[in-house]
Amino acid sequence: SLIHNVKAVYQRYLSWYDGNPCHLHPHPPVEAGQRYVDLAGGPDALLAKARAAFDAGDYRWVAELVNHLVFADPTNTAARALQADALEQLGYQSESSTFRNAYLYGAQELRHGGPPRHKAGNRGLVRALPIDQLLATVGMRLNSDAVGGADFTINLTFTDIEEDWLLGLSHRAIRYRKDRRDDAAAATVTSTREALSAVIAADVTLDDALAAGDLTIDGDAGALRLIIDNLDVFVGGFPIIEP
Known part of the structure; x- marks a missing residue:
């Protein structure tokens, strides 16, 4: 897709750094997620905002916002369910088959858990x-x-x-x-x-x-x-x- 390929071209010629120094060394996802949840006023407040965005059809924002809560607390079933619903909607709307597969697989993992862990290698x-x-x-x-x-x-x-x-x-x-x-x-x-x-x-x-x-x-x-x-x-x- 255009969204994917433009990023690949940019990375090929200019590397991953987009020129914004705020992106040089951000917090890892778990630590950032905890801070975003705290900033939102806690899990319930964040989910309330996310549900309102879902009802408004802003699925990309729902996925991004609730992802912080899932990383901060992967056991939060309400967050997992809402993010899965948002990813599912994004998958349905995706023209790119690879994007659609990624969205729908993410929704499946949120609902049913990830693949079994095993020792890698032959x-x-x-x-x-x-x-x-x-x-x-x-x-x-x-x-x-x-x-x-x-x-x-x-x-x-x-x-x-x-x-x-x-x-x-x-x-x-x-x-x-x-x-x-x-x-x-x-x-x-x-x-x-x-x-x-x-x-x-x-x-x-x-x-x-x-x-x-x-x-x-x-x-x-x-x-x-x-x-x-x-x-x-x-x-x-x-x-x-x-x-």
């Missing part, structure tokens, strides 16, 4: 990755705040593919190199690609892999454990119309 895919890509996922998933100032290296030996890798953690970041070893490494891990991939993918715990003999650690097991225990699990199925 574990089978993770276990099939080459070593460099596997270790790259470790770097992406590492919770850097949780590992603090840890600084060490780990020798990795993969017996099934006959490869040696050096895995390092410093400055809260992961680094890795093929065909490198460090005599001063905190630990040497001997494993198959499948076994270590299963641990990284959380299919198998590190303790279970050690107990089964699928993975051995010579040296400080706490070094590898620090990394494995602080890998974030990305979650899919997130809501789009509430925090």
Whole structure:
């Protein structure tokens, strides 16, 4: 639609910033929503204004106004119902099919809840990755705040593919190199690609892999454990119309 494409052209050439400094660093939606609700005189006062706007056919304003209350209090059923009604009307009026789908899906989520949350990603895919890509996922998933100032290296030996890798953690970041070893490494891990991939993918715990003999650690097991225990699990199925 024209509304959508004009914004895309603007963003392509001038970025997201529209030149208004008030838009440089606004409050996040939840905090802004709480302030707007307070400014309106509370949830009941805001809903009264929104219902009047709905009766007047100003559905865009209803959706924008009640969205603040939904973000401030997602459990407010009256707010969810009114915003769903407004989005439904906007969907019916939309010429663009993508806009219509977005409006109607938002209304559905407000009425029936969002999609079920689940762990994102394909574990089978993770276990099939080459070593460099596997270790790259470790770097992406590492919770850097949780590992603090840890600084060490780990020798990795993969017996099934006959490869040696050096895995390092410093400055809260992961680094890795093929065909490198460090005599001063905190630990040497001997494993198959499948076994270590299963641990990284959380299919198998590190303790279970050690107990089964699928993975051995010579040296400080706490070094590898620090990394494995602080890998974030990305979650899919997130809501789009509430925090």
